[in-house]
Amino acid sequence: xxxxxxxxxxxxxxxxxxxxxxxxxxxxxxxxxxxxxxxxxxxxxxxxxxxxxxxxxxxxxxxxxxxxxxxxxxxxxxxxxxxxxxxxxxxxxxxxxxxxxxxxxxxxxxxxxxxxxxxxxxxxxxxxxxxxxxxxxxxxxxxxxxxxxxxxxxxxxxxxxxxxxxxxxxxxxxxxx
Numbered sequence: 001x002x003x004x005x006x007x008x009x010x011x012x013x014x015x016x017x018x019x020x021x022x023x024x025x026x027x028x029x030x031x032x033x034x035x036x037x038x039x040x041x042x043x044x045x046x047x048x049x050x051x052x053x054x055x056x057x058x059x060x061x062x063x064x065x066x067x068x069x070x071x072x073x074x075x076x077x078x079x080x081x082x083x084x085x086x087x088x089x090x091x092x093x094x095x096x097x098x099x100x101x102x103x104x105x106x107x108x109x110x111x112x113x114x115x116x117x118x119x120x121x122x123x124x125x126x127x128x129x130x131x132x133x134x135x136x137x138x139x140x141x142x143x144x145x146x147x148x149x150x151x152x153x154x155x156x157x158x159x160x161x162x163x164x165x166x167x168x169x170x171x172x173x174x175x176x177x
Contacts, residue, residue: 014081017102021073024109028066035059058117065112069105076102 039055076098083095 010080010083014077017073017077017080020106021070021077024066024069024073028062031062032059035062061116062113065109065116069102069109072098072101072105 035055035058039052042050042055043052076095079091079095079098083091
């Protein structure tokens with residue numbers, strides 16, 4: 001009885017990983033197809049001087065970010081399916097390693113896409129440093145808006161005052177006298 005339950009767990013676990021990988025491949029293909037179609041359409045509509053390499057870079061980033069999940073997922077699913085027949089210490093170590101890599105890339109792939117799109121970097125194109133048109137991010141750190149909810153409240157209070165509304169300067173009492 002225990003062996004049947006364990007075999008069923010391995011079959012279902014392997015199927016789950018294959019479905020995750022299949023969904024990843026399918027969605028990546030759909031998004032890539034839409035980007036290629038948009039690029040072709042814009043290339044026809046816009047003048048030839050407009051650079052369309054941005055679409056190619058985004059497609060490369062998307063595929064490069066989805067590839068590790070797909071590769072490690074296929075390996076992990078095959079190893080999980082073969083688990084009952086090939087159970088040795090070396091197999092156990094490899095199985096644990098690829099399961100861990102697969103689940104790690106399940107969580108990391110979306111973050112890799114976001115990071116690489118915002119920095120504009122893919123493995124197919126590294127930006128050249130110190131050139132104006134390299135696509136490299138500027139050499140200045142990211143700067144966030146320094147106004148807070150409190151400062152925007154005071155700004156809206158100031159705007160109400162200028163528009164003729166009777167507004168209290170004390171935020172604790174409310175906006176109107």
